[in-house]
Amino acid sequence: MRNTVFILLLIMTLLFTACWDALDINAKDLTTAVVVDKIGEDYAFIVEVANLAPKKTNGEKGESEDENYSIVDSKGKTFADARANLDNKLDKPIFLGTVRMLVLTENMAKEGVGEYLYRLRNLYEYRKALNIVTTSSDPENLLELQKGSPVSAGHTIEDILNKLYKTGNTIETSASDALEKLSSEHTCFLLPDINIIGEAIALTGYSVIHDSYYIDQIPITETKGINFILNDKVECIYVVPFKDHRATVDVELKKKKITPFYKNKKISFRTEFELDGLVKYLDINDGFDEESQREVEKNLKQMIEKDINSAILKSQKEIECDYLDFDEVFRIKFPNEYEKMDWYKAYLDSYIEVNIELELDPGGDYDYNPEIKR
Amino acid sequence: MKSGVTNRQIVFILLLTLTSYSVVDISRAMAASAGYGSWFTLLITSIIFSAVGIIVVSLANMYKGQMMHEYSCKLIGNFGGYAVSIYYVVYFSLIVVFLGLQLATILKADFFPKTPKAAILLAGIPVFCFIAYKGITALARLFEMIGMFYIVVGTTVHVIMFTQGNPNYILPLFNKADIGNYFAAIKDAIFPFLGIEILLIIPFSKENGKKSIITTALTVFAIGLFYILIVESCIMKLGMNDIVHYNSSIIVAIRDMELPFLDFMKRLDVLFLTVGFMGFFLGITIVYTAITEYLCRIFKNAKRMMIVIVLGALSFAACLILDTVEGFSDFVTSVGIYLGIGAGALIPGLLLIIAKRRKDIA
Numbered sequence A: 001m002r003n004t005v006f007i008l009l010l011i012m013t014l015l016f017t018a019c020w021d022a023l024d025i026n027a028k029d030l031t032t033a034v035v036v037d038k039i040g041e042d043y044a045f046i047v048e049v050a051n052l053a054p055k056k057t058n059g060e061k062g063e064s065e066d067e068n069y070s071i072v073d074s075k076g077k078t079f080a081d082a083r084a085n086l087d088n089k090l091d092k093p094i095f096l097g098t099v100r101m102l103v104l105t106e107n108m109a110k111e112g113v114g115e116y117l118y119r120l121r122n123l124y125e126y127r128k129a130l131n132i133v134t135t136s137s138d139p140e141n142l143l144e145l146q147k148g149s150p151v152s153a154g155h156t157i158e159d160i161l162n163k164l165y166k167t168g169n170t171i172e173t174s175a176s177d178a179l180e181k182l183s184s185e186h187t188c189f190l191l192p193d194i195n196i197i198g199e200a201i202a203l204t205g206y207s208v209i210h211d212s213y214y215i216d217q218i219p220i221t222e223t224k225g226i227n228f229i230l231n232d233k234v235e236c237i238y239v240v241p242f243k244d245h246r247a248t249v250d251v252e253l254k255k256k257k258i259t260p261f262y263k264n265k266k267i268s269f270r271t272e273f274e275l276d277g278l279v280k281y282l283d284i285n286d287g288f289d290e291e292s293q294r295e296v297e298k299n300l301k302q303m304i305e306k307d308i309n310s311a312i313l314k315s316q317k318e319i320e321c322d323y324l325d326f327d328e329v330f331r332i333k334f335p336n337e338y339e340k341m342d343w344y345k346a347y348l349d350s351y352i353e354v355n356i357e358l359e360l361d362p363g364g365d366y367d368y369n370p371e372i373k374r
Numbered sequence B: 001m002k003s004g005v006t007n008r009q010i011v012f013i014l015l016l017t018l019t020s021y022s023v024v025d026i027s028r029a030m031a032a033s034a035g036y037g038s039w040f041t042l043l044i045t046s047i048i049f050s051a052v053g054i055i056v057v058s059l060a061n062m063y064k065g066q067m068m069h070e071y072s073c074k075l076i077g078n079f080g081g082y083a084v085s086i087y088y089v090v091y092f093s094l095i096v097v098f099l100g101l102q103l104a105t106i107l108k109a110d111f112f113p114k115t116p117k118a119a120i121l122l123a124g125i126p127v128f129c130f131i132a133y134k135g136i137t138a139l140a141r142l143f144e145m146i147g148m149f150y151i152v153v154g155t156t157v158h159v160i161m162f163t164q165g166n167p168n169y170i171l172p173l174f175n176k177a178d179i180g181n182y183f184a185a186i187k188d189a190i191f192p193f194l195g196i197e198i199l200l201i202i203p204f205s206k207e208n209g210k211k212s213i214i215t216t217a218l219t220v221f222a223i224g225l226f227y228i229l230i231v232e233s234c235i236m237k238l239g240m241n242d243i244v245h246y247n248s249s250i251i252v253a254i255r256d257m258e259l260p261f262l263d264f265m266k267r268l269d270v271l272f273l274t275v276g277f278m279g280f281f282l283g284i285t286i287v288y289t290a291i292t293e294y295l296c297r298i299f300k301n302a303k304r305m306m307i308v309i310v311l312g313a314l315s316f317a318a319c320l321i322l323d324t325v326e327g328f329s330d331f332v333t334s335v336g337i338y339l340g341i342g343a344g345a346l347i348p349g350l351l352l353i354i355a356k357r358r359k360d361i362a
Helices: A002-016 A079-089 A106-111 A114-122 A139-144 A153-166 A175-183 A224-230 A290-318 A326-333 A335-340 A343-349 B007-033 B035-062 B068-110 B117-134 B136-164 B176-184 B186-193 B196-201 B211-238 B249-255 B269-298 B304-323 B328-361
Strands: A029-039 A042-058 A064-076 A101-105 A131-135 A188-197 A200-210 A213-219 A235-242 A245-263 A266-282 A351-361
Touching (some): A029 A106, A029 A153, A042 A079, A042 A139, A064 A079, A079 A114, A101 A106, A101 A139, A101 A153, A106 A131, A106 A200, A106 A213, A114 A175, A131 A175, A139 A188, A153 A188, A153 A200, A175 B211, A224 A245, A224 A290, A235 A290, A245 A290, A245 A326, A266 A290, A266 A326, A266 A343, A290 A343, A326 A343, A335 B176, B007 B068, B007 B186, B007 B196, B007 B211, B007 B249, B035 B186, B035 B211, B035 B328, B068 B269, B068 B304, B068 B328, B117 B304, B136 B249, B136 B269, B186 B211, B186 B328, B196 B211, B196 B269, B196 B328, B211 B249
Parallel strands (some): A029 A101, A101 A131, A131 A188, A266 A351
Antiparallel strands (some): A029 A042, A042 A064, A188 A200, A235 A245, A245 A266
């Protein structure tokens, strides 16, 4: 009996301590995406809230349709005002633990991403693993796209990023990553940019955040080189010209090494990329002889080298900001020298050498040069 | 009341007593003081405290079946013995109020924002006191049961955190130019190792033998390695520059984790709410037990039940009052280090020297 009382007391303390104010999941507005915008002088929140019991509403065309998600917006002179106005519109207490995506509009990012992220850091419900993206599309339209869909806009954007990240075709920046960058001496990083393309949500490139402010945009067509530098695993496709034809090649990054050097106060890096290429198909049925294979290999190598060099050149000469994380590599090898220098300036003058090693497999199981004996 | 413990139970008592609260903010504290060399500082500190463990257990082993109050009275006289016991009561009381307030603060800040701290304390203190009333042997069994979960869950979570974190955040692992900082940071690594003195309330028996000395030393060293795993994995998750902003860095780091391959438990907050807090509760409980044991020896005629009730009521009142005192936590973490060194190393060390000399003379 004594032991039973003892165990009961223990369990009560462990499991029920201070749960008296807990709310049932149905009694909260589960938020799946939060958009932060700046309209004129006002800050705006647009949130996507899951309707646990989908409401029947009349759409614009007067038809009856199910809505799985509600879009609620609010404005205010400060974030606190905007949040208070949002709370005034929501029928239940907001729950931010379910937010899958934080979307910052371009206008907001230009004003600085720092304040909102510091706010997020102290909102205990927010997950720090939450991904952040930017958008230049109308934020309400972005969320409205998924309103009737079984999958929220927040989840859709997260799924797109997760899928692309698995193959190294995008970068991912979580709130935690961004906060670490904002807390360090050298703040320059990328955020994926998401927009409406046609009638769908799509990744359209990267936004460059420098010292907390949005400064530039990198279109998706120019992100291949960045992905090779920032990601450990990259799988992508190149269409390589040879003679008068084209070969479509699957490229996979096998190994990457970036070595920093510091001699006579000059910073340099040697980057080495080991890649595998697999010819998927040609625009001709056969006749992929060794000479053509060598040409494809040479051209592909040049294409990849060009992509990586352009990415580096763009960061050093055009955008003038080290969002390629060369600072991390240098800091690890030369911590004392790094501490004394202004990396914002030092990076721009550094020399970065790109070396590519490519092994081309001309077709895997497929034989482009069959020996016909008939 | 039978009051012995096995060597195995000593391992779990040390583990949970030392790590219960310390794991919450050790990553922040070490990142702020030792930076990239946190592992080195913790390793050195664990070696130093392994030696402290050897002193404490050697002393306890010399007087089998007795607790510190009894043999300190024999070694330095009744007045000295009582003075030492009062010192330990004051020291443990300070720690118990500090831990109670930290528990309520963490629960309120990270899990139950609308719950008053007083309600959390009111639910917790009677349980801590009830277990303290049952004595060290019953408590040691509880330590053994929960300690197993604690080790398995704690190690698993932090190994996963290690794999999910960014290794660049903890590099370079060692910088010659910062070696002075690494040694200076030992001061900040002391607090997580305080608690070895809790073993002085355990009457050691023949069964414990000399093996208990080696067990204690190895356990303290293993706790140091456990701290290194926690600190490095939390820094890998949150980053060296950002982690210094979080007082409960381990909770933030665990919240930052997701296990996409586990559909039924993608987020791991629940693990800290159960297993982590179980360890925390037991850590507080053993300090209550220590105060009870000393008070029972000081007030020999008072009933144990009365002592426990008065202790619970006073600690509750002290928590409520000291919660309003600004800087109390900082006071404990700074002054507590010196009091802890006195309780864990200096007093047992002096008593050990006296005991050895008397033995030699005899």
